Amino acid sequence: MNKHVVIIGAGAVGAMSAVHALRAGHRVTILEPETPGGEQASSYGNAGWLSSHSVIPPSEPGLWKKVPGFLLDPLGPLAIRWTYLPQVFPWLLRYMASGATRERVTVTARALRTLLADAPALHRELAEQAGVAHLIDDQGLLHVYPSRADFEAEGLAWEVRRSVGVHWQELSADELRLREPELHERYQFGVFVGEAGHCRSPGAYVAALVAHAVAGGAVSVQGRAIDFRIETGRLRAVCTDGAEIPCDAAVIAAGARSKALANKAGDRVALESERGYHVMIARPEGSPRTPMKVSDCAAVATLTEAGLSVAGQVEIASFDAAPNWRRAEILRDHALNIFPALPRDLPASRVRYWMGRRPSTPDGLPCIGRASASRDIIHAFGHGHVGLVGSARTGRLVGQLLSEQEPEISLEPFEARRFA
Ligand SMILES: Cc1cc2nc3c(=O)[nH]c(=O)nc-3n(C[C@H](O)[C@H](O)[C@H](O)COP(=O)(O)OP(=O)(O)OC[C@H]3O[C@@H](n4cnc5c(N)ncnc54)[C@H](O)[C@@H]3O)c2cc1C
Numbered sequence: 001m002n003k004h005v006v007i008i009g010a011g012a013v014g015a016m017s018a019v020h021a022l023r024a025g026h027r028v029t030i031l032e033p034e035t036p037g038g039e040q041a042s043s044y045g046n047a048g049w050l051s052s053h054s055v056i057p058p059s060e061p062g063l064w065k066k067v068p069g070f071l072l073d074p075l076g077p078l079a080i081r082w083t084y085l086p087q088v089f090p091w092l093l094r095y096m097a098s099g100a101t102r103e104r105v106t107v108t109a110r111a112l113r114t115l116l117a118d119a120p121a122l123h124r125e126l127a128e129q130a131g132v133a134h135l136i137d138d139q140g141l142l143h144v145y146p147s148r149a150d151f152e153a154e155g156l157a158w159e160v161r162r163s164v165g166v167h168w169q170e171l172s173a174d175e176l177r178l179r180e181p182e183l184h185e186r187y188q189f190g191v192f193v194g195e196a197g198h199c200r201s202p203g204a205y206v207a208a209l210v211a212h213a214v215a216g217g218a219v220s221v222q223g224r225a226i227d228f229r230i231e232t233g234r235l236r237a238v239c240t241d242g243a244e245i246p247c248d249a250a251v252i253a254a255g256a257r258s259k260a261l262a263n264k265a266g267d268r269v270a271l272e273s274e275r276g277y278h279v280m281i282a283r284p285e286g287s288p289r290t291p292m293k294v295s296d297c298a299a300v301a302t303l304t305e306a307g308l309s310v311a312g313q314v315e316i317a318s319f320d321a322a323p324n325w326r327r328a329e330i331l332r333d334h335a336l337n338i339f340p341a342l343p344r345d346l347p348a349s350r351v352r353y354w355m356g357r358r359p360s361t362p363d364g365l366p367c368i369g370r371a372s373a374s375r376d377i378i379h380a381f382g383h384g385h386v387g388l389v390g391s392a393r394t395g396r397l398v399g400q401l402l403s404e405q406e407p408e409i410s411l412e413p414f415e416a417r418r419f420a
Contacts, residue, residue, distance in 0.1 A: 016395025
């Protein structure tokens with residue numbers, strides 16, 4: 001049966017869901033209060049990694065020992081707004097617990113691998129269809145370390161990656177120098193993951209996917225979903241800040257804003273906005289040839305269409321708290337240290353900062369599947385650090401659920417009810 005589907009939110013996950021709902025033959029309305037792919041969305045300014053190997057949850061064994069040091073280091077990768085601590089404390093405890101043992105990390109990695117495998121190819125296919133194939137690169141990603149010992153210190157993560165089928169090539173200092181002549185010589189060891197890829201402009205990519213959906217018949221409506229009208233378990237309409245939209249199905253893809261909507265759909269989920277920042281340096285004098293994660297700064301450097309992006313940082317704060325741009329300046333300082341050719345007196349006119357909110361669950365797994373209050377409402381949120389790479393298969397899964405087909409991977413690990 002062809003349905004009228006309302007997709008709530010036009011970030012990467014909503015855009016992919018819209019494309020796949022259309023492919024499955026449904027009538028689609030995309031509901032978004034702001035510009036699809038705009039700066040409000042986490043999908044706009046992320047690092048663009050299509051890292052099918054990003055299967056390790058953010059919390060790992062022993063993290064709790066490192067947290068005090070991170071928090072005391074003003075340049076460190078983690079910050080908490082203390083006024084928000086009482087509210088977020090239960091989430092933080094679950095976050096730490098979910099990565100506390102190797103077994104738990106492995107369970108998460110196995111589930112994430114099913115979601116992320118083949119992601120670069122899935123993105124390339126969609127980008128071609130949307131006429132923006134040039135935005136997708138599938139030439140691999142790099143991790144760089146000061147020394148082999150620093151790589152070995154992350155041994156558990158790499159062993160778990162290997163156990164789920166990730167392969168990589170290790171690079172000596174000379175090999176790394178040949179590949180990355182502009183990288184600071186402090187970095188003496190590299191890991192190249194050939195199966196991965198990246199997106200050159202995530203915001204432009206999402207906007208193009210939404211435009212492609214609209215060209216294919218989707219209707220774009222400006223507005224904010226606030227509730228659902230459900231009668232005897234069947235969805236009748238999405239209630240918005242304007243008029244109700246009558247429909248047969250809805251997809252909650254509102255990123256870090258999804259918690260309240262999931263609640264209305266019968267599921268209490270542990271979802272927090274885990275903020276991150278980027279600095280964008282226009283016309284950079286130094287940059288990576290292959291996008292790279294720089295281990296000692298926990299930052300990702302990527303040459304994008306707009307310039308050199310250095311993204312990272314985890315800041316736990318309430319959704320509406322003002323950005324702390326010092327966190328982005330830290331990333332700018334990292335950029336200067338990673339690529340020595342960048343001038344110390346970088347003019348402010350060439351530097352832009354951005355803050356985004358990762359929609360994060362404590363176990364590092366998104367919520368994908370049917371809602372408790374009505375099987376017509378589909379959850380598609382909570383992708384945390386892997387929402388761009390994971391959006392392609394999530395869109396396919398949404399299409400399959402809407403069409404009452406068996407999902408191509410097990411959705412059990414992604415059930416929202418796991419937080420009940
Ligand atoms: C610094 C940083 C770097 C990152 N790097 C990467 C990376 O390299 N690779 C990767 O895969 N992921 C990365 N991520 C994570 C990734 O950006 C997110 O997981 C992903 O963008 C989430 O997509 P989304 O569509 O769920 O949410 P969003 O992109 O946030 O989109 C949600 C949309 O819903 C809309 N919305 C909100 N409320 C409502 C409502 N009530 N009704 C209707 N619409 C609503 C919003 O306006 C928004 O447009 C990074 C994140 C950050 C912050």
